[in-house]
Structures are given as structure tokens and as C-alpha cells.
Amino acid sequence: MKTAVAARIGAIILAVQSSSYVLACSIPDDAGVTIEQDGLTIGIIWQQDTPPIVGEVFELNIIACEESKPFVGEIKASAMMPAHNHGMNYQPNVTMKSPGQYLATGFVFHMFGTWRLKLNIFSDERRYDIEHDLTL
Amino acid sequence: MKLTAYFCLVFLLLWQPVYGLEYSDQELTMIRSLGPWPTESVKDPSNRFSQQEGAIELGRQLFFDRRLSKDNRFSCADCHQPNQAFQDSLPLNKGFDPLHRHTSSLLDVGHRPWYGWGGEHDSLWSQSIRPMLASAEMHTNITILKNTLKQDNQFQCAFQQVTDRTIGSFSEDELLITLGKLLASYQETIKSGSSSFDLFRSQRIKQSSRNDEQYLSIDAQKGLKLFIGEARCVLCHSGPNFTNGEFGDIGVPFFIQNGQGVDKGRYKGIQALRKDPYNLLGKYNDDPSKNNAVRTKHLQLLHRNWGEFKVPSLRNVSQTAPYMHNGSVRTLVDVIDFYSNLDEERLHADGEKILRPLHLNEEQSRSMVAFLTSLAGPISAATENTQLFSRCQ
Numbered sequence: 001m002k003t004a005v006a007a008r009i010g011a012i013i014l015a016v017q018s019s020s021y022v023l024a025c026s027i028p029d030d031a032g033v034t035i036e037q038d039g040l041t042i043g044i045i046w047q048q049d050t051p052p053i054v055g056e057v058f059e060l061n062i063i064a065c066e067e068s069k070p071f072v073g074e075i076k077a078s079a080m081m082p083a084h085n086h087g088m089n090y091q092p093n094v095t096m097k098s099p100g101q102y103l104a105t106g107f108v109f110h111m112f113g114t115w116r117l118k119l120n121i122f123s124d125e126r127r128y129d130i131e132h133d134l135t136l
Numbered sequence: 137m138k139l140t141a142y143f144c145l146v147f148l149l150l151w152q153p154v155y156g157l158e159y160s161d162q163e164l165t166m167i168r169s170l171g172p173w174p175t176e177s178v179k180d181p182s183n184r185f186s187q188q189e190g191a192i193e194l195g196r197q198l199f200f201d202r203r204l205s206k207d208n209r210f211s212c213a214d215c216h217q218p219n220q221a222f223q224d225s226l227p228l229n230k231g232f233d234p235l236h237r238h239t240s241s242l243l244d245v246g247h248r249p250w251y252g253w254g255g256e257h258d259s260l261w262s263q264s265i266r267p268m269l270a271s272a273e274m275h276t277n278i279t280i281l282k283n284t285l286k287q288d289n290q291f292q293c294a295f296q297q298v299t300d301r302t303i304g305s306f307s308e309d310e311l312l313i314t315l316g317k318l319l320a321s322y323q324e325t326i327k328s329g330s331s332s333f334d335l336f337r338s339q340r341i342k343q344s345s346r347n348d349e350q351y352l353s354i355d356a357q358k359g360l361k362l363f364i365g366e367a368r369c370v371l372c373h374s375g376p377n378f379t380n381g382e383f384g385d386i387g388v389p390f391f392i393q394n395g396q397g398v399d400k401g402r403y404k405g406i407q408a409l410r411k412d413p414y415n416l417l418g419k420y421n422d423d424p425s426k427n428n429a430v431r432t433k434h435l436q437l438l439h440r441n442w443g444e445f446k447v448p449s450l451r452n453v454s455q456t457a458p459y460m461h462n463g464s465v466r467t468l469v470d471v472i473d474f475y476s477n478l479d480e481e482r483l484h485a486d487g488e489k490i491l492r493p494l495h496l497n498e499e500q501s502r503s504m505v506a507f508l509t510s511l512a513g514p515i516s517a518a519t520e521n522t523q524l525f526s527r528c529q
Contacts, residue, residue, distance in 0.1 A: 055380050057430045084489045090434040106434030110382045
């Protein structure tokens with residue numbers, strides 16, 4: 001009985017601790033790109049800290065903070081070249097690693113020029129459509 | 137004052153002839169991106185025999201072995217001829233039936249993301265299995281192959297030396313894949329060497345000296361400027377291999393001769409790849425991490441893939457006529473004419489907004505051909521090394 005109570009108290013302490021840890025959300029210094037839009041802040045960390053290279057597979061880490069709390073929801077990622085009106089030949093996949101931290105895999109920018117990265121970030125309550133242009 | 141003017145004149149007279157063309161920073165960035173060449177050989181992690189001496193020799197023997205076809209009719213080398221830059225110089229060849237695609241050159245064929253004009257395969261070894269089984273090409277099957285090879289004691293012995301197993305102990309599927317991987321190990325050694333363009337490039341990027349006409353004629357340099365500039369060729373024919381490894385629709389007709397339907401190119405290619413039991417997502421990929429399967433996993437099938445074909449490498453392109461997936465363009469001059477007079481109507485309405493008719497004048501066309509011709513380097517491939525299997529004789 002006693003151990004059960006202790007375990008329960010322990011669990012509560014842990015929960016409080018981890019939730020206060022989870023609550024803080026900030027964009028790390030090594031983010032290659034930071035974007036702010038309507039109270040949402042996005043940090044993009046390139047794989048190995050280098051921006052994409054033409055024709056090579058790459059992935060990126062995305063940190064999403066909403067009013068300095070981690071954004072918990074879903075992200076859909078795509079990219080296209082506005083000048084040529086075509087997208088990638090690949091469909092990236094985004095998974096949430098922990099609250100506010102996402103990993104997006106399966107990108108290939110197959111041409112020199114300007115690519116528009118598009119992130120649709122949404123939960124049941126909110127939706128943000130973020131675009132970021134970068135030129136290779 | 138007069139003296140300075142005099143010196144200036146002398147200086148100009150002396151230096152003008154050795155001064156090449158000027159290049160902007162942007163042009164230099166593009167030139168840099170087209171090398172270095174040759175690239176270092178890297179092992180193909182999906183093929184456990186890649187870069188192994190014994191496998192290369194056994195693969196070489198298989199490549200020239202007509203027993204890989206029905207009635208011993210064709211070897212790989214009959215279509216991919218070593219003295220023709222590993223292609224056949226025909227618009228469309230004929231195996232057991234007429235083919236409707238032009239034979240690809242096998243130069244620098246290792247480490248491509250996709251194989252076949254429609255990218256039907258994602259590894260060199262799975263692509264190498266296809267011709268043996270295709271009814272229009274070598275038209276054999278693995279049961280026949282296994283029997284034939286098992287009766288050859290010398291081959292059996294060499295095979296066991298390389299794979300540590302007897303042919304008999306392989307299932308038919310395993311044997312087929314192993315033959316594909318051995319053939320691939322040899323083909324990875326088929327390479328084009330340093331070309332005049334490569335010498336020019338390394339000179340240009342490391343030295344401030346502009347005396348580089350000795351590597352690349354002014355004519356070819358003008359072609360280069362068009363290629364990386366106004367003509368936008370470098371958008372698709374990019375990187376050291378002069379291909380981005382992907383697919384495009386440049387308006388080459390996709391109707392097959394004699395009314396045999398259409399070649400859907402990449403569209404059909406993706407469908408075939410997904411169904412291929414030997415693709416990199418499957419169990420025959422020797423890389424347990426499957427990091428090499430990311431492209432295959434994330435590939436999407438799009439409407440625009442219809443009629444797209446692989447962007448071919450342009451290395452040694454002056455030696456690989458005729459051109460295009462259906463061999464329909466005879467010479468390099470004709471290729472330039474084709475790009476010069478592109479029929480915009482024929483390009484898909486929702487297609488790439490990259491291409492437009494270039495309307496090059498005669499001098500520009502000549503420069504472009506001169507540039508493309510400068511991309512030829514010496515061809516090499518693994519040579520006979522039979523003493524490796526001396527104990528099998």
C-alpha cells in the first residue's frame with residue numbers, strides 16, 4: 001500500500017517536472033532558418049548544419065513553438081520551384097520526435113535555382129501555412 | 137604620357153591573344169559544380185560483391201558470355217560494345233524482337249539513383265537482371281541458366297571462390313540476384329576519364345591565369361557559356377556527370393514505331409519499380425541500414441511523369457550517337473537543332489517551364505557542339521584477370 005502511494009507521488013512529481021520541461025520552447029542557436037508568423041516560431045536545422053545540395057537526399061529538423069510553448073500537431077512538408085512550376089519528385093515524411101520537435105525526411109532538390117519549402121502546420125485548433133524560399 | 141600609352145599598347149598586343157573569355161562569379165560557380173572528374177569510386181552498399189577483385193573478373197566473364205541468352209545468341213557486350221562506348225550505335229537494336237528503346241551507354245554507370253530510360257530500377261544489379269529475362273533481349277530463364285552454369289566446372293569453381301558457396305546451394309532467386317550483382321561489379325569499372333573540359337575546369341578554378349584556350353578552344357568556351365547560361369542546359373544536365381539523375385520531358389515523341397502504343401517513360405517506370413521484388417526496399421539490398429533506399433521510399437507518382445525520360449549523362453556524348461530514348465536523333469548537330477527549334481505545342485502544357493526554343497544561330501550551334509565534344513575522356517574498364525582463378529583450370 002505504502003509503496004503504491006510513494007509511486008503515485010513520484011509519478012506526479014515526474015509529470016510536473018516533465019511538463020514544465022516540455023512547456024519551455026525556444027529555437028536553438030544552430031537553426032539555419034528561423035521564421036515567425038502569427039505567434040508561431042519555426043526553426044529549421046539542416047542535416048549536418050549544411051543547406052541542401054543539388055540532387056542529394058537530405059532531411060531537416062523542425063522546431064515549432066507557439067507563444068514559447070511547443071506546438072503539438074502535424075506537419076506536412078513539400079517543396080516546389082516557383083519559376084518552373086514543378087515540385088520535387090519525392091514526397092517527404094514528417095514525424096514528431098517529441099513535443100515541438102519534428103523530423104522531416106525524403107527531400108531532394110534536383111535543380112539549381114530557387115526552391116520554396118512549404119510547411120502546413122496544423123492541430124485541431126490551428127493551422128499555419130509557412131513558406132520559405134532558398135536559392136541553390 | 138606618350139610612353140604610357142605606348143606601353144599600354146604593347147601590353148595589349150602581347151596579352152590579348154592569350155587572354156581567354158571572362159567568366160562571372162556565377163559562371164565560375166556553375167563550372168565548379170561540373171566536376172571534379174573522375175570521381176572517386178565508392179562501394180555500392182546494396183551489393184556485397186561491389187569492388188571485389190574476384191567478383192569484377194567473374195562479372196566481366198559473364199558480361200561477354202552468350203550463354204546468358206537463349207540459344208547462346210547474345211551477350212551483354214553484343215549490345216553494349218566496349219569499342220562503341222558500351223552502346224551499339226544503332227537507333228534501335230533487335231534482340232529476339234525489335235527493341236523500342238535505344239541501348240544506353242554504360243559509361244560511368246555505377247552509383248546512379250535510377251536505371252533504364254524510365255528509371256525502372258534503383259540499383260545497377262537489379263537493372264542487370266532485366267536483360268537476361270526480357271523476351272525481346274536475352275530471353276532466358278534462371279532454371280536454364282542454373283543448369284548451363286552448373287555444367288561448366290571452371291565457372292563453378294570460380295563462382296565458389298568468389299561467393300564461398302556452390303551454385304547448387306543457391307535458390308534460383310538467390311542465384312539470379314548474385315549474377316546481377318557480379319555483372320554490376322564489373323560494370324562499375326566502366327568509366328570515362330578526364331576530358332579537355334575537365335582540364336580546363338581545374339585550371340580555371342585554381343589559377344588566376346586565363347591562358348586556358350590550350351585546354352578548351354574559344355569556340356567550345358562559348359558553347360560552355362551558353363550551356364550554363366542562356367540555354368539553361370545545366371538545370372537538367374548538372375553535376376560532374378552532366379545529369380541530375382532525374383527525368384524530364386523535352387518533347388521527344390513517345391509514340392512507339394509501327395503503332396505499337398506509347399512509351400509512358402517515368403510514369404510506367406515508377407509503377408514497375410514499385411512492383412520490382414528486387415528493389416532496394418526488399419530483402420536483397422545488402423545494406424541493412426537501408427539508407428540507400430530513401431529515394432525509392434519517398435518517390436511519388438505524378439501526372440507529369442507521363443512521357444518523362446531519364447536525363448542522360450553527357451560525358452563522351454560525341455561517341456554515343458544516335459541519341460534520345462528512342463534513338464530518333466542522329467547526330468549532335470541534330471540534337472542542338474532539336475533544342476533550337478523545340479515545338480512548344482508538343483511540350484506538355486503543364487510541363488516544365490524551363491525549355492523554350494533557343495533559335496541559336498549557326499555560330500552558336502557550332503560552339504555548343506564543340507563544347508559537347510570536349511566532354512570526351514579516355515574510356516577504361518576492368519580487363520581480363522583470369523589468373524585470379526588459376527586454381528580452377
